[in-house]
Amino acid sequence: MNIDLKELTQLTPIFRELFKGNHISRGHLELYTQLSGMQDAYRALFKSLGYELVCDIRGFYYFVPEQMGAQVNKTAQRLALFTFILVEHLADQGRDPLAVLDGGSIGRDELPALLDKYRDLFLQAEILTQDELEEKVMRRLTQLGFASEENGVYRFLAPMHRFLDVCLSVQQDRDLAASLHSSLPLPAPDLVEDQEEDIVIIEKRESVESEEDALARAMAEERAAQEQDA
Structure with missing residues (x-):
């Protein structure tokens, strides 16, 4: 394929954003228009x-990282954890989580309640305060192109689907497991069989009692016979 570099007028800023691990979506209108057109x-x-x-059909671009450094991996884990918590x-x-995370928004004033409610989970991500939540999660979301921030409102952009896809996949696995479990219930007692078993038990008891009576009669008859002989 012949490539005319003169036509790639946004090559430098596009490469710079993608190389840093950022996403380019409609929020970066000029870069996105150039990418989608060429x-x-x-x-x-x-x-x-x-x-x-990677050119995602939902409207965003990113580089597939060849290696995940420790810091990048930790950031990804934090962002994924935050997405799960928010859902x-x-x-x-x-x-509706999908409506919020697919172009919707949350306010900065919602973060304290979120942090308090899921404090144990955030602790695993080394996030203890709202400042740390904003620095380690919200700021990284905006830097990497997953969200934008204006006047204390965080609006989620199309690249959030990368984390949403994971959340939905996990939920589908849970739903599948639940449906499989519910489709294999413990067998309920059959009333007809129970009645038959009761009849069998009664019949057995009657049979045992008859044998005892017969034995008693036989012993009595034997004693009577011995007395007559005497």
Whole structure:
């Protein structure tokens, strides 16, 4: 494929954002327009440089990282944990998590209650205060292109689907496990069989009593016979 670099007018800023691990979506209008209009050219160019450009049909672009450093991995874990927590929190409130995380928003004033409710989970991610939550999670979400922030409101962008996909996959696995469990119930007692068993038990008891009576009669008859002989 012949690539005319003069046509890739946003090559430098696009590469810089993607190389840092950021996502480019409609929130980066100029860069996104260039990428979506010349997607094949950018993908071929980056491939020749050793980078794989992912073009998600839901409207965002990112590089597949060749290696996950310790810090990058920890950040990813924190962001994934936050997404799981937020999905559960929104569902508990009766709000649609997908509607919020797919272009919706939450306010900065919602973070304290979230931190307090899931303090044990945030502790595992080394997040103890709201400042740490904003620094280690919310700021990273905005830096990496998962969200934008304006006047204390965090609006989620299309790349959040990367974490949402994981959440939905886990939920589907849970639902499947629950349905499989419920489809294999413990067998309920059969009333007809129970009645038959009761009849059998009664019959057995009557049979035992008859044998005892017969034995008693036989012993009595034997004693009577002995007395007559005497």
